[in-house]
Each structure stands twice: as structure tokens, then as C-alpha cells.
Amino acid sequence: MIIAVDFDGTIVEHKYPQIGKELPFAFDTLKALQRKGHKLILWTYRTGKELDDAVELCRGKGLEFYAINRNYPEEKLTENIGRKILADLYIDDRNFGGMPQWTDIFQTLHPEETFSTHKYSKKKWWKI
Template identity: 65%
Template sequence: MIIAVDFDGTIVEQKYPKLGKEIPFATSTLKMLQEKGHQLILWTYRSGKKLDDAIEFCRSKGLEFYAVNKNYPEEVFESHISRKIKADMYIDDMNFGGLPDWGEIYQRITDPNRTNSKEKTHKKGLARIFG
């Protein structure tokens, strides 16, 4: 599955243009999704130095993306073409209902038939996944 992931408010706390602190389990969950074969695209409003800072933050956590703000690494971005990313799923804090915790995100992606009860996720999910 191709998953487009926002940065500010999703991987780190919303502090744009500064870098916020990592949202708990964000990078470790994304790395686990990569290990399961998912391709991750960093899809963010950031550009220039601010984008470089976001990429370096993720690298410092051991997270490398398949592509950044494009559909595939070799794509040439032209200013008259929309930056819309083609993905199977988008993880963004601006989703309807906000950003679920990363344990719930992981479970929904890896087991879509699972009941998405936040209570079950908080009690069992994070402890089982990261414990």
C-alpha cells in the first residue's frame, strides 16, 4: 500500500515553521509499516530549508521515505502541475475527526477488519505493539 504522510501535526507536534516534538510512536510506527512492505511518501506543505529540516528529523529517527512531495523518487515536479499525491491512504492531522493515536493507525492499516475501539487500542494495542 502507498501511504502519504503529513509532517506537522502528524509526525511532530504542530509548531510550523519550527520543528515540534515527535508525536509519541509516530516514527516507530511508520518504520514498522515499512517493514510490512508499505511505501511511505512524505507529503507536506514544507519546502526548501524547512523541508530539509523535516527530512533530516525523520532520518535522525531512522525513517527514510520512498518519495517526498511526489509520487515516486524520479518524478520531476513542474510548478504548473498540482502537488496532489496518488496514494492508497493519507495520514494527516487534518483528517475528519483528527489524528488517531499511532497504535490505532497501525492496527487499522495492518488489520482493517479489526474493531477500531479507542478503548481497546489504549489498553491493549500500544502495550502489545511497543511493549
Template identity: 65%
Template sequence: MIIAVDFDGTIVEQKYPKLGKEIPFATQTLKMLQNQGHRLILWTYRSGKELGDAIEFCKSKGVEFYAVNKNYPEEVFDGNISRKIKADMYIDDMNFGGLPDWGQIFDSICNGNEIKYHNNRRKGILSRIFG
């Protein structure tokens, strides 16, 4: 599976342009996913020095990405190519429902178990909207 992973607020706490502290179990989970054969793409707003800092942070934790802000390493962007990353799954703190616990993310990807959101927030909101 190809998995696009955000950096700020997902791998580390949201402190952009600085590096936040690692979110518990983020890099360990990413390494386990890689060991199971999943291809990881770093998919982030960062560029320049800030992007380099994010890449180095992940590398220092043993996570090296298949590609960074690209669909594959050799991809070259110009004005005629979409910047959208093609992936089977996107892990991002801005997902509907927020960022689940990394253990839940791993369990969902590897075992197909449904992610349960804290305090049933999603279910509560949807039942208020749809009655």
C-alpha cells in the same frame, strides 16, 4: 500500500516553522509500516530549509521516505503537472475527525480494524446533524 504522511501535527507537534516534539509512537509506527512493505511518501507544506529539517528529523529516527512531496523520487514538477500526491491512504492531523492515536492507525492499516475516535466525537456530531 502507498501511504502519504503529513509532518507538522502528524509526526511532530504543530510548531511550524520550528520542529515540534515527536508525537508518541509516530516514527516507530512508520518504521513498522515500512517493514511490512508499505511505501511512505512525506507529504508536507514544508519547503526549503524547513523541509530539509523535517527530512533529517525523520532520518535521525530511522524513517526514510520513498518520495518527498512527489509520487515517486524521479518525478519532476512543472506548471502542467498536478501537485496532488497519489496514495492509497493519507495520514494527516487535518483529517475529518483529527489524528487518531498512532496505535489505532497501525491497527487499522495492518488488521483492518475501524478507527474509534476519542469520545465518539464523529458519531455524536453526525447524529446531531442527521438526527
């Protein structure tokens, strides 16, 4: 599944143009989704240095995206191509109903998993 993920208000608190504090379990969940085979696209309003700072924070937390503000890494953007991302799922704090908890997102996508000890996380919040 291709999942487009917003940054401000979704992965971190909304403090744009600064970078807010990490939302609980955001990076753990996103990395677990990647381990499950999902492709993650960073889908954000940020550009230039502000985008570079966001990408660098994610890399520092061990999260590499399949693509950033594009459908696939090699896509060439021009003024004739809109920034609409083609994905199976969009995770954004501006969703109807607001931003769900990251643990709820994972549980919805993988209901066969149980929350207990996650073998990949120091925070030990679910088992894969």
C-alpha cells in the same frame, strides 16, 4: 500500499515553521509500516530549508521515505504539475475527525497483529 504522511501535527507537534516534539509512536509506527511493505511518501507544506530540516529529523530517527512531496522519487515537478499526491491512504492531522493515535492506525491496517511486545522497538508496544 502507498501511504502519504503529513509532517506538522502528524509526525510531530504542529509548531511550523519550527519542528515540534515527536508525537507518541509516530516514528515506530511508520517504520513498522515500512517493514510490512508499505511505501511512505512525506506529503507536507514544507519546502526549502524547512523541508530539509524535517527530512533530516526523520532520517535521524531511522525513517527514509519512498518519495518526498512527489508521487515517486524520479518525478520532475514543474509549474504545470500540481502537488497532489497519489496514494492509497493519507495520514494527516487535518483529517475529518482529527488525527487518530498512531497505534490505532497500525492496528487498523494490520488487525491480525496484537499489541504486546514489538520486536523492533525499545518502547515495546506491539508485536509483529
